[in-house]
Amino acid sequence: xxxxxxxxxxxxxxxxxxxxxxxxxxxxxxxxxxxxxxxxxxxxxxxxxxxxxxxxxxxxxxxxxxxxxxxxxxxxxxxxxxxxxxxxxxxxxx
Numbered sequence: 001x002x003x004x005x006x007x008x009x010x011x012x013x014x015x016x017x018x019x020x021x022x023x024x025x026x027x028x029x030x031x032x033x034x035x036x037x038x039x040x041x042x043x044x045x046x047x048x049x050x051x052x053x054x055x056x057x058x059x060x061x062x063x064x065x066x067x068x069x070x071x072x073x074x075x076x077x078x079x080x081x082x083x084x085x086x087x088x089x090x091x092x093x094x
């Protein structure tokens with residue numbers, strides 16, 4: 001496993017949901033904690049762990065790149081931990 005800033009980097013994931021809105025509890029389970037919603041420019045939404053930095057989660061490079069290229073979200077450390085992309089009927093807010 002690579003090491004970055006004295007943190008052991010583990011695998012992170014992006015889950016894409018399209019058919020059904022996840023409950024808050026399911027979203028928290030998928031991101032591993034409190035949920036923050038990021039609106040993407042294409043109308044999709046990204047759910048991320050709101051406290052990833054305090055939990056010491058690793059950077060999710062793929063989710064960070066998606067957010068940087070497709071949103072106005074301000075990120076000091078990038079997206080940390082797992083992320084969920086909500087499309088179509090899975091979106092939380094229409």
